[in-house]
Amino acid sequence: xxxxxxxxxxxxxxxxxxxxxxxxxxxxxxxxxxxxxxxxxxxxxxxxxxxxxxxxxxxxxxxxxxxxxxxxxxxxxxxxxxxxxxxxxxxxxxxxxxxxxxxxxxxxxxxxxxxxxxxxxxxxxxxxxxxxxxxxxxxxxxxxxxxxxxxxxxxxxxxxxxxxxxxxxxxxxxxxxxxxxxxxxxxxxxxxxxxxxxxxxxxxxxxxxxxxxxxxxxxxxxxxxxxxxxxxxxxxxxxxxxxxxxxxxxxxxxxxxxxxxxxxxxxxxxxxxxxxxxxxxxxxxxxxxxxxxxxxxxxxxxxxxxxxxxxxxxxxxxxxx
Amino acid sequence: xxxxxxxxxxxxxxxxxxxxxxxxxxxxxxxxxxxxxxxxxxxxxxxxxxxxxxxxxxxxxxxxxxxxxxxxxxxxxxxxxxxxxxxxxxxxxxxxxxxxxxxxxxxxxxxxxxxxxxxxxxxxxxxxxxxxxxxxxxxxxxxxxxxxxxxxxxxxxxxxxxxxxxxxxxxxxxxxxxxxxxxxxxxxxxxxxxxxxxxxxxxxxxxxxxxxxxxxxxxxxxxxxxxxxxxxxxxxxxxxxxxxxxxxxxxxxxxxxxxxxxxxxxxxxxxxxxxxxxxxxxxxxxxxxxxxxxxxxxxxxxxxxxxxxxxxxxxxxxxxxxxxx
Numbered sequence: 126x127x128x129x130x131x132x133x134x135x136x137x138x139x140x141x142x143x144x145x146x147x148x149x150x151x152x153x154x155x156x157x158x159x160x161x162x163x164x165x166x167x168x169x170x171x172x173x174x175x176x177x178x179x180x181x182x183x184x185x186x187x188x189x190x191x192x193x194x195x196x197x198x199x200x201x202x203x204x205x206x207x208x209x210x211x212x213x214x215x216x217x218x219x220x221x222x223x224x225x226x227x228x229x230x231x232x233x234x235x236x237x238x239x240x241x242x243x244x245x246x247x248x249x250x251x252x253x254x255x256x257x258x259x260x261x262x263x264x265x266x267x268x269x270x271x272x273x274x275x276x277x278x279x280x281x282x283x284x285x286x287x288x289x290x291x292x293x294x295x296x297x298x299x300x301x302x303x304x305x306x307x308x309x310x311x312x313x314x315x316x317x318x319x320x321x322x323x324x325x326x327x328x329x330x331x332x333x334x335x336x337x338x339x340x341x342x343x344x345x346x347x348x349x350x351x352x353x354x355x356x357x358x359x360x361x362x363x364x365x366x367x368x369x370x371x372x373x374x375x376x377x378x379x380x381x382x383x384x385x386x387x388x389x390x391x392x393x394x395x396x397x398x399x400x401x402x403x404x405x406x407x408x409x410x411x412x413x414x415x416x417x418x419x420x421x422x423x424x425x426x427x428x429x430x431x432x433x434x435x436x437x438x439x440x441x442x443x444x445x446x
Numbered sequence: 447x448x449x450x451x452x453x454x455x456x457x458x459x460x461x462x463x464x465x466x467x468x469x470x471x472x473x474x475x476x477x478x479x480x481x482x483x484x485x486x487x488x489x490x491x492x493x494x495x496x497x498x499x500x501x502x503x504x505x506x507x508x509x510x511x512x513x514x515x516x517x518x519x520x521x522x523x524x525x526x527x528x529x530x531x532x533x534x535x536x537x538x539x540x541x542x543x544x545x546x547x548x549x550x551x552x553x554x555x556x557x558x559x560x561x562x563x564x565x566x567x568x569x570x571x572x573x574x575x576x577x578x579x580x581x582x583x584x585x586x587x588x589x590x591x592x593x594x595x596x597x598x599x600x601x602x603x604x605x606x607x608x609x610x611x612x613x614x615x616x617x618x619x620x621x622x623x624x625x626x627x628x629x630x631x632x633x634x635x636x637x638x639x640x641x642x643x644x645x646x647x648x649x650x651x652x653x654x655x656x657x658x659x660x661x662x663x664x665x666x667x668x669x670x671x672x673x674x675x676x677x678x679x680x681x682x683x684x685x686x687x688x689x690x691x692x693x694x695x696x697x698x699x700x701x702x703x704x705x706x707x708x709x710x711x712x713x714x715x716x717x718x719x720x721x722x723x724x725x726x727x728x729x730x731x732x733x734x735x736x737x738x739x740x741x742x743x744x745x746x747x748x749x750x751x752x753x754x755x756x757x758x759x760x761x762x763x764x765x766x767x768x769x770x771x
Contacts, residue, residue, distance in 0.1 A: 168631040168632060168633060169631055283720040284720075285720050286720070313494035313495050313658060313721075314494070314658065314660070314699060314702040314703055315494065315698060315699060315702045315716075315717045316494075316720060317702065317704075318701075318702035318716045318717070319716055319717070319718075321704075322716055340631070340632065341704060342632075342706040343661075343703065343704030343705050343706045344704045345706075346704065346705060346706045346707055346708040346710070347704045347705065347708070348704075366708045367708050367709065370706065370707060370708050370709075380633065381632055381633065382706065383636075384632050384633050384635070384636035385632060385636075385661065385706060386636075386639065386659075386661040386662050386664065386665035386666075387661060387664075387665075387706070388660065388661055388664050388688065388700075388703065388705065389705065389707065389710075394640055394643070395636035395639055395640055395665070396636065397633065397634075397636035397637040397640055398633035398634075398636070398637075399637075401601045401602075401603055401604075401631075401633070401634055402631065402633075417633075
């Protein structure tokens with residue numbers, strides 16, 4: 126049995142805006158075991174990125190705050206940590222890669238510099254040691270001619286190369302947990318396949334656990350062991366990947382799978398979900414999916430369903446079950 | 447049946463502002479593309495970022511002036527027409543863009559956005575215009591009561607409905623859909639794809655459907671053309687292309703798509719490297735620098751067309767390049 130690496134309990138992260146309080150993460154619990162890949166799926170604006178940022182204490186300040194909940198990482202509660210303590214964890218024990226490597230790499234520094242900085246800060250290497258190590262890391266993420274590339278600037282690299290640099294930087298200190306927030310959304314499919322293979326191979330080698338955030342159910346099916354489906358700030362279904370795709374139980378998960386154009390099925394009309402994602406300032410009462418749900422019952426608009434284990438290892442938040 | 451739109455050897459080069467005293471460089475965005483589209487049909491055009499698919503579409507509509515080649519619309523070469531005469535063709539061919547946030551004027555109400563094409567194309571009667579706008583809104587599933595609102599008051603999916611209504615209000619025969627669902631979430635994407643299919647049936651539209659999403663193209667197209675770095679490498683009816691892709695690029699593309707089924711085991715053929723720059727494209731077959739099956743001839747001569755079946759054409763040296771067209 127693998128050990129629990131990260132345990133998020135009843136986390137609520139709210140953002141204060143001029144329109145009101147956005148309840149971006151509203152009572153989320155999840156667990157990641159060591160060396161495991163958990164896929165977090167949901168549509169844009171469902172709070173999945175805010176959840177990731179909350180783990181690292183990177184949510185926008187001062188608008189954002191964690192109003193409730195615990196984030197236990199290797200037995201320590203990250204919510205209680207000071208900024209200084211978090212800084213020592215970020216990049217060392219938990220790292221993150223973002224969607225658009227053009228905006229997350231600093232345009233005025235050579236790409237190798239970011240890696241050198243991480244190594245000097247967290248590992249106490251000297252500059253020349255860190256340079257040698259950075260070259261090794263760039264070679265590990267299969268960047269050709271790393272000695273030359275490391276002195277180039279982000280705009281001189283292609284999107285795929287930039288994402289490789291981000292990965293090298295994130296894995297420089299062999300973190301226990303890697304948070305990948307839509308790492309391939311900005312890339313083409315052939316490059317996406319390269320990057321996902323790379324993450325999978327390095328994860329295996331370094332025994333890192335991965336929280337993979339994506340809106341693409343195909344990526345989840347291929348690269349994750351477990352899945353959590355998020356809708357409007359809450360998790361509606363959690364399971365291992367095989368039983369989720371074989372027996373999706375929450376109406377939202379089923380609708381999401383039905384709305385997907387498939388390569389393997391016949392080309393019939395798609396099962397569209399009516400309406401659009403709700404506003405998180407005033408989410409619907411009761412179950413947040415009920416206004417769009419085909420199977421709603423009166424109780425759905427009155428009482429918020431709780432996540433319950435319906436089958437072994439398969440949790441669903443729905444009144445129907 | 448004669449094609450509605452026929453593209454013959456279309457080319458578009460962009461001149462780069464070169465350095466002083468140096469020879470000017472060209473971006474070879476579209477380099478000799480030919481295909482045809484029939485009435486009521488959807489031709490899917492897939493390819494990666496920068497392969498020239500949007501440039502190709504804009505050249506067909508003359509939103510960009512092509513460098514060479516011809517575009518026949520119902521047999522008439524529209525590239526040779528003076529712009530004044532071409533205007534009559536504009537209402538018969540329309541476009542829906544990718545980003546419904548950027549392609550609607552934020553200072554106009556949805557009503558005036560939809561009304562404008564009618565004014566431009568000479569509908570003088572305000573009452574007739576209003577009736578047409580309301581009828582069109584209804585057709586694309588927009589509540590006519592919301593027509594006085596501004597684009598920012600609509601969600602992404604609704605805005606794309608506005609864009610579709612704007613394209614269809616002149617009752618065109620041919621519509622270019624340039625990544626119309628790429629900016630939308632899965633649940634909304636399905637609504638828009640269904641809408642496009644319904645409208646096609648109702649109005650007998652021909653679509654050129656541009657996308658990088660292979661699952662979407664498989665869903666909506668009757669035929670698919672695969673583009674790589676300014677050239678079409680393979681074109682075939684959808685079912686046939688997906689069952690029997692012949693070009694190594696098409697094969698690699700298909701094998702790169704993540705399949706939402708954890709029990710599915712693929713034979714991986716991950717392509718190496720990134721697509722090369724269209725400023726100095728590779729010689730011979732443009733794919734040879736990344737091709738796992740390249741031969742010596744590939745870097746020397748551009749491949750000839752090969753047709754295993756009448757509707758399936760592939761440009762690859764692996765198949766001998768016997769010309770059967």
